Amino acid sequence: MPGYHVELDAVLRALADPTRRAVVERLARSPAVVSELAAPFTMALPSLLQHLRVLEDAGLVTSQKHGRVRTASLRPGALDVLHLWLGEQQAPA
């Protein structure tokens, strides 16, 4: 399953950064306006947008712009690939 492993590479790399993980943790609760997402981080908005881009490229996050407001959401099933891989590693009893 090459596609599965390429997806896993991207998901794991995207999540291996504490800021991006914090964004995923926030979006797991509900969608959020991007300017709100930036608030807890001592980080300029362009840096946050770069992190969001990595999360979007990995298929973890989607975002939509309405007027001047961009709202980000966790993609439904975003973490399924990771659940699947972890499930496969259960040591036989």
Add this chain to the structure above:
Amino acid sequence: MPGYHVELDAVLRALADPTRRAVVERLARSPAVVSELAAPFTMALPSLLQHLRVLEDAGLVTSQKHGRVRTASLRPGALDVLHLWLGEQQAPA
């Protein structure tokens, strides 16, 4: 929990490489002699040893040398930190 997040960073970075993931998949079945581990990969042993070192530094794998033979094992509970984080991201129903 800074320690938890540092551990997660290391685990996710270590797993974001398909060779290292394949080593973890193999060791999830049983411990293996390092020379056996290298066999499925078109990779020189020193490269595999570097990957093993990353997995050991992330706390995922341990290895022991008996005479000239080094055996690697998946550390018990190695993936717990990832299970825990994933569990925390379950969207509220």
